[in-house]
Amino acid sequence: MTEKQxxxxxxxxxxxxxxxxxxxxxxxxxxxxxxxxxxxxxHFENKAGLLNALMQVGKExxxxxxxxxxxxxxxxxxxxxxxxxxxxxxxxxxPFWRLVYSLKWQxxxxxxxxxxxxxxxxxxxxxxxxxxxxxxxxxLILAYxxxxxxxxxxxxxxxxxxxxLQTLRKKYK
Amino acid sequence: MTEKQxxxxxxxxxxxxxxxxxxxxxxxxxxxxxxxxxxxxxHFENKAGLLNALMQVGKExxxxxxxxxxxxxxxxxxxxxxxxxxxxxxxxxxPFWRLVYSLKWQxxxxxxxxxxxxxxxxxxxxxxxxxxxxxxxxxLILAYxxxxxxxxxxxxxxxxxxxxLQTLRKKYK
Amino acid sequence: MTEKQxxxxxxxxxxxxxxxxxxxxxxxxxxxxxxxxxxxxxHFENKAGLLNALMQVGKExxxxxxxxxxxxxxxxxxxxxxxxxxxxxxxxxxPFWRLVYSLKWQxxxxxxxxxxxxxxxxxxxxxxxxxxxxxxxxxLILAYxxxxxxxxxxxxxxxxxxxxLQTLRKKYK
Amino acid sequence: MTEKQxxxxxxxxxxxxxxxxxxxxxxxxxxxxxxxxxxxxxHFENKAGLLNALMQVGKExxxxxxxxxxxxxxxxxxxxxxxxxxxxxxxxxxPFWRLVYSLKWQxxxxxxxxxxxxxxxxxxxxxxxxxxxxxxxxxLILAYxxxxxxxxxxxxxxxxxxxxLQTLRKKYK
DNA sequence: TATGAATGAGGATTCATTCAT
DNA sequence: TATGAATGAATCCTCATTCAT
Numbered sequence: 001m002t003e004k005q006x007x008x009x010x011x012x013x014x015x016x017x018x019x020x021x022x023x024x025x026x027x028x029x030x031x032x033x034x035x036x037x038x039x040x041x042x043h044f045e046n047k048a049g050l051l052n053a054l055m056q057v058g059k060e061x062x063x064x065x066x067x068x069x070x071x072x073x074x075x076x077x078x079x080x081x082x083x084x085x086x087x088x089x090x091x092x093x094x095p096f097w098r099l100v101y102s103l104k105w106q107x108x109x110x111x112x113x114x115x116x117x118x119x120x121x122x123x124x125x126x127x128x129x130x131x132x133x134x135x136x137x138x139x140l141i142l143a144y145x146x147x148x149x150x151x152x153x154x155x156x157x158x159x160x161x162x163x164x165l166q167t168l169r170k171k172y173k
Numbered sequence: 174m175t176e177k178q179x180x181x182x183x184x185x186x187x188x189x190x191x192x193x194x195x196x197x198x199x200x201x202x203x204x205x206x207x208x209x210x211x212x213x214x215x216h217f218e219n220k221a222g223l224l225n226a227l228m229q230v231g232k233e234x235x236x237x238x239x240x241x242x243x244x245x246x247x248x249x250x251x252x253x254x255x256x257x258x259x260x261x262x263x264x265x266x267x268p269f270w271r272l273v274y275s276l277k278w279q280x281x282x283x284x285x286x287x288x289x290x291x292x293x294x295x296x297x298x299x300x301x302x303x304x305x306x307x308x309x310x311x312x313l314i315l316a317y318x319x320x321x322x323x324x325x326x327x328x329x330x331x332x333x334x335x336x337x338l339q340t341l342r343k344k345y346k
Numbered sequence: 347m348t349e350k351q352x353x354x355x356x357x358x359x360x361x362x363x364x365x366x367x368x369x370x371x372x373x374x375x376x377x378x379x380x381x382x383x384x385x386x387x388x389h390f391e392n393k394a395g396l397l398n399a400l401m402q403v404g405k406e407x408x409x410x411x412x413x414x415x416x417x418x419x420x421x422x423x424x425x426x427x428x429x430x431x432x433x434x435x436x437x438x439x440x441p442f443w444r445l446v447y448s449l450k451w452q453x454x455x456x457x458x459x460x461x462x463x464x465x466x467x468x469x470x471x472x473x474x475x476x477x478x479x480x481x482x483x484x485x486l487i488l489a490y491x492x493x494x495x496x497x498x499x500x501x502x503x504x505x506x507x508x509x510x511l512q513t514l515r516k517k518y519k
Numbered sequence: 520m521t522e523k524q525x526x527x528x529x530x531x532x533x534x535x536x537x538x539x540x541x542x543x544x545x546x547x548x549x550x551x552x553x554x555x556x557x558x559x560x561x562h563f564e565n566k567a568g569l570l571n572a573l574m575q576v577g578k579e580x581x582x583x584x585x586x587x588x589x590x591x592x593x594x595x596x597x598x599x600x601x602x603x604x605x606x607x608x609x610x611x612x613x614p615f616w617r618l619v620y621s622l623k624w625q626x627x628x629x630x631x632x633x634x635x636x637x638x639x640x641x642x643x644x645x646x647x648x649x650x651x652x653x654x655x656x657x658x659l660i661l662a663y664x665x666x667x668x669x670x671x672x673x674x675x676x677x678x679x680x681x682x683x684l685q686t687l688r689k690k691y692k
Numbered sequence: 693t694a695t696g697a698a699t700g701a702g703g704a705t706t707c708a709t710t711c712a713t
Numbered sequence: 714t715a716t717g718a719a720t721g722a723a724t725c726c727t728c729a730t731t732c733a734t
Contacts, residue, residue, distance in 0.1 A: 002693085004693085004694085018279075018280045019279055019280060019281060020193065020195055020278065020279045022193055022195035022196040023195040023279065023281070025727075025728055025729080026728075026729060026730085027727090027728070027729090035694080035695090036694060036695045036696060037695090037696080037728095037729090037730090038694070038695060038696070038697095038730085038731080038732085039693080039694060039695075040729095040730095041729080041730060041731080042693075042694075043693095046729075046730075047728095047729065047730090098278060101278055102275070102278035102279065104323075104327060105193065105271060105274055105275030105278065105327070106191075106192055106193045106196065106275065107191045107192060108192060108196070110327070112328075112331070133336065133340060135336075136333065136336045136337055136339070136340040137340060139324065139328075139332050139333075139337055140337055140340050140341060142324070143317075143320040143321050143323070143324040143337070144316075144317060144320050145320065146319065146320040146323040146324060147316040147317050147318065147319040147320025147321070147323070148316050148320070150277075150316070150319040150320065150323065151312065151315070151316040151319060154277060154278070154283070155285075158285070159312050160309065160312075163306065163308075163309045164309055164312055164313055164316070166309070167306060167309040167310060167313050168313060175718075177718080177719080198702075198703060198704080199703075199704060199705085200702085200703075200704090208719080208720090209719065209720045209721060210704090210705090210720090210721080211705085211706080211707085211719075211720060211721070211722095212718080212719060212720075213704095213705095214704080214705060214706075215717095215718075215719075216718090219704075219705075220703095220704065220705090348714085350714085350715085364625075364626045365625055365626060365627060366539065366541055366624065366625045368539055368541035368542040369541040369625065369627070371706075371707055371708080372707075372708060372709085373706085373707070373708090381715080381716090382715060382716045382717060383707095383708090383709090383716090383717080384709085384710080384711085384715070384716060384717070384718095385714080385715060385716075386708095386709095387708080387709060387710080388714075388715075389714095392708075392709075393707095393708065393709090444624060447624055448621070448624030448625070450669075450673060451539065451617060451620055451621030451624065451673070452537075452538055452539045452542065452621065453537045453538060454538060454542070456673070458674075458677070479682065479686060481682075482679065482682045482683055482685070482686040483686055485670065485674075485678050485679075485683055486683055486686050486687060488670070489663075489666040489667050489669070489670040489683070490662075490663060490666050491666065492665070492666040492669040492670060493662040493663050493664065493665040493666025493667070493669070494662050494666070496623075496662070496665040496666065496669065497658065497661070497662040497665060500623060500624070500629070501631075501658075504631070505658050506655065506658075509652065509654075509655045510655055510658055510659055510662070512655070513652060513655040513656055513659050514659060521697075523697080523698080544723075544724060544725080545724075545725060545726085546723085546724075546725090554698080554699090555698065555699045555700060556699090556700085556725090556726085557698075557699060557700070557701095557726080557727080557728085558697080558698060558699075559725095559726095560725080560726060560727075561696095561697075561698075562697090565725075565726075566724095566725070566726090
């Protein structure tokens with residue numbers, strides 16, 4: 001991946017994340033990246049190709065995260081780690097997650113399989129802990145997760161993330 | 174408000190909610206509503222005007238909801254009512270809430286004040302209940318809320334809403 | 347001619363004169379006149395009909411002017427009267443003349459016959475005065491006329507009309 | 520400036536000059552120039568930008584003309600040269616001047632400063648010649664100028680330009 | 693690889709005009 | 714007579730994409 005390819009991806013991510021995929025013209029990406037518009041198409045074929053490339057990179061990151069999770073032994077710790085994930089997102093990765101969340105709301109791009117591995121891990125852990133309805137419990141935790149992520153990604157500057165995390169931790173002693 | 178105006182608003186809401194504001198051409202709205210494209214602009218000035226009109230209607234609905242909330246006396250009940258809100262959204266209102274949530278992710282339209290009244294009510298109730306950090310508690314509940322809403326609105330068909338709500342209720346006996 | 351018809355014509359003249367026929371939408375005329383847009387078409391059939399009606403009114407005024415001219419006996423006086431005409435335009439009639447002059451520059455509307463009667467009167471007077479080439483003399487005077495009119499109509503506020511007229515008069519003692 | 524840019528400017532000038540700025544759609548310009556409509560906007564940003572570019576070119580021509588004028592030593596010759604200018608406009612430049620004159624009549628575009636340098640030159644020459652009211656004399660000459668220009672540009676085909684010029688010259692022996 | 697000129701389909705918006713009331 | 718809702722063609726402009734260099 002050349003310098004310019006990276007510049008294009010960076011700019012695209014930044015702009016998509018803040019304005020939404022459909023609201024960003026390729027010309028704006030080119031300008032932001034300091035390259036010609038044509039180059040985007042040479043490297044990524046079309047606008048959707050840009051998005052794919054971006055998601056690819058993101059999915060790889062996610063994979064690593066999943067692997068890190070599987071290193072945790074105790075089921076309780078695993079669940080806690082998952083729930084607290086949104087609070088530990090690297091600020092550098094905010095744009096990526098903003099993009100993912102914004103795309104969720106557009107039928108055309110909605111991609112559920114991203115959440116599946118995490119759900120499986122959760123169900124496994126909850127089953128181990130003998131929860132009566134591990135699936136519903138998992139979905140509930142995933143809902144929390146979405147909520148925390150939304151809050152952190154959108155109001156991270158307004159809201160006191162750390163105080164929120166403290167308050168959350170007290171709930172599960 | 175004439176028949177056609179209503180038809181336009183309905184179509185716009187439906188399309189905006191499913192594809193996102195920027196992905197929907199006014200021509201598509203006109204076709205869906207069975208009116209000429211020009212009429213949209215006669216009535217709503219421009220595409221953004223359509224969105225405003227939609228949000229206006231929505232905010233009025235929200236206001237009513239807030240008033241209903243204030244009828245509840247016991248602080249605990251109030252909090253529970255708020256937390257369970259996403260599970261009681263009228264299916265007819267799904268498109269509106271999908272639109273609201275999708276817009277959250279676009280800088281240009283992000284409108285935080287919509288959530289403020291609810292936050293105030295929460296803080297009041299939590300203070301009454303002597304919580305140590307009512308603000309953080311409120312924000313945590315609002316985060317749950319966002320999560321439940323996201324889950325219900327996006328995965329309402331995939332996930333078993335009722336089972337989820339049962340599971341949730343057991344948590345606060 | 348009803349009140350409203352007059353209001354429409356007045357507004358149209360005012361707007362056409364200041365912005366140009368093609369730059370003025372019928373909606374603007376209707377608003378300025380305080381009537382509905384449909385009424386314009388009921389009374390004047392279409393936008394061009396409005397222009398025609400305006401020009402009709404103007405041509406009648408011009409006719410009167412020509413008749414006044416023909417009352418003047420001495421050929422010299424006639425010529426002087428014609429040359430000084432632009433300086434004596436009633437300020438109320440400025441918009442009409444501005445419109446006439448602006449339309450001159452648009453092929454589609456250029457209507458030369460308006461100037462013909464005046465040219466005939468001039469040639470007659472110049473012939474009487476034994477000018478060698480009365481036609482060329484007439485055209486020269488008409489050129490002056492256009493120049494004075496342009497100056498008065500466009501720069502009447504900037505330039506000192508009276509001083510200009512004094513200076514002009516000295517030329518033909 | 521590429522071939523196509525020149526073609527666009529040429530076509531725009533031709534059409535604006537004959538029908539008026541507001542009466543010419545960009546689609547017509549594109550067709551006349553044999554380019555895609557989009558190209559107009561790539562190169563000139565918007566329709567007004569086209570006009571600006573046109574005026575820019577014209578102003579540069581005018582500048583040259585002014586410099587040529589300043590080469591003339593005798594004040595009388597200078598004045599005569601200015602007055603006769605309209606008769607010596609290169610036929611190739613007719614469209615440009617038609618455009619300038621047509622725009623004068625539209626508030627929105629009226630640009631007086633174009634005439635200022637010429638007025639200054641005139642006042643200087645007239646002062647040198649000890650005219651009692653050089654400013655009024657200058658404005659009178661500028662009025663003549665406008666009249667000659669109007670006549671030449673609009674009726675150049677109808678009227679005998681040379682005969683007109685001869686007649687004019689006799690006036691100032 | 694990289695540019696930037698060029699395209700053409702489509703986007704939002706305007707506007708003259710019609711029509712039911 | 715007068716209104717104002719409604720239309721649809723046109724208008725200005727944008728944008729993803731192609732292509733010659």
